[in-house]
Amino acid sequence: MDALLTVVVPVYAVEGFLETCLDSVRAGLTAEENAAVEIIAVDDASPDGCGALLDAYAARHGGLRVLHLSSNVGLGPARNAGLAEATGRYVWFVDSDDRLPPGSVRAVLQRLRSSVPDVLLVDHLREHPDGRLEQDASSPLLAGPATLDRLLGLQHTAWNRITRRGLLTEHGLRFPAGWYEDVPFSNPVLVAAGHVEVLNRVCYHYRIGRPGAITATRSERHFEAFAQYDELYQRLDRLGAPAAVRSRVFTLMINHLLVVAGNDSRMHPSCRRRFFRGIVGQYRRHRPAGHRVPAGPAGLKHRLVAANSYPLYSALRAAYRLAAARHRATERPPAVSPDLSATPRPVQTTSLR
Known part of the structure; x- marks a missing residue:
């Protein structure tokens, strides 16, 4: 049985x-x-x-x-x-x-x-x-x-x-x-x-x-994420995913790739600019028609990707990390x-x- x-x-x-x-x-x-x-x-x-x-x-x-x-x-x-x-x-x-x-x-x-x-x-x-x-x-x-x-x-x-x-x-x-x-x-x-x-x-x-x-693990193998997202979109095509799904997935993809880019445990500083450029490529390749940039800090990061502005992204990342370090010094999650x-x-x- x-x-x-x-x-x-x-x-x-x-x-x-x-x-x-x-x-x-x-x-x-x-x-x-x-x-x-x-x-x-x-x-x-x-x-x-x-x-x-x-x-x-x-x-x-x-x-x-x-x-x-x-x-x-x-x-x-x-x-x-x-x-x-x-x-x-x-x-x-x-x-x-x-x-x-x-x-x-x-x-x-x-x-x-x-x-x-x-x-x-x-x-x-x-x-x-x-x-x-x-x-x-x-x-x-x-x-x-x-x-x-x-x-x-x-x-x-x-x-x-x-x-x-x-x-x-x-x-x-x-x-x-x-x-x-x-x-x-x-x-x-x-x-x-x-x-x-x-x-x-x-x-x-x-x-x-x-x-x-x-x-x-710090490794250039994190760049393999780009090919995996390309495969994801091919599967969405085969499944006939509606526009709303594709837009939601697109936002999640950019959010995820930005997390990888900013994570010191995964991304060596010498690779970060090149990885950011890879995110820009994904943004331009997969952005659905009529997609709306999310609100708040996430939306600001999306706009920096859309503009291919690594210097501003790098400065923003440094500011966020400084604020997070100050927060951790005063409060630990239960x-x-x-x-x-x-x-x-x-x-x-x-x-x-």
Whole structure:
């Protein structure tokens, strides 16, 4: 009997986190719930002991299928390899250095059975290296009206959306190779979906600041984001995305690329001007007709991109960073109580067609 849910876990150089991740998927499940879930771990030719750890875990616990890739292909293709082996009606991509809080899989199974959506969105917390939990800036969007315009603003990751496998097959939605592989995947699944449900409950803990993570690595590979956004727009074309969606995605794209440009953990200062010019290219290539610049500070940055004014952008960035440093010196954001991660919140549902 096929599973209701397949959890695909791509694995690369995460020895210290892997068992915690795997344990968190099945923690507290009944025998019946276990039978509804399959876990496929994809060893992406990990250079450490992850491959052996997976084999030992499968032998010890059962209920885990392990795929060993002969060469390293990267996160996106590794997810695709797991997806190709999946039998579940739904698929959830869980990164192997993250974890699910207790009760998450049970809550997801219950909602999938009761509402039968194309996509189920879940909330998450950001987990700092010291264990502190923090709400993501986009999480409040889950508490409001479940409109497509609103939901497009959620953090564009694979792991905060559980997707009907048939939807991915029907529209040929897979992950591309390279960094920022979530960009051409996460929002197209929402555009393609006819029925999206929101499980406004924290079902995922996303580790941030881990050494080796893309978001904590200075590299010219961050320039790969431009090609991923080009692919996103090709997919929007194939899906016949309406003008309002394209305008919303365009604003989000420029916002995201500006975050990458301004992040010292990702962008070496010597690369920042060139990356800014890349943003200008994306702005000119993808700006939809009639698009309106957002209000406030974000709109000011958009205007600087439109004008290709790197000197003014650089000065504005320096001013913002000085103000932020002063704010941090006087106020630290409160940590989120772990108890909140398991608190169910009101149901949100929408039909996007």
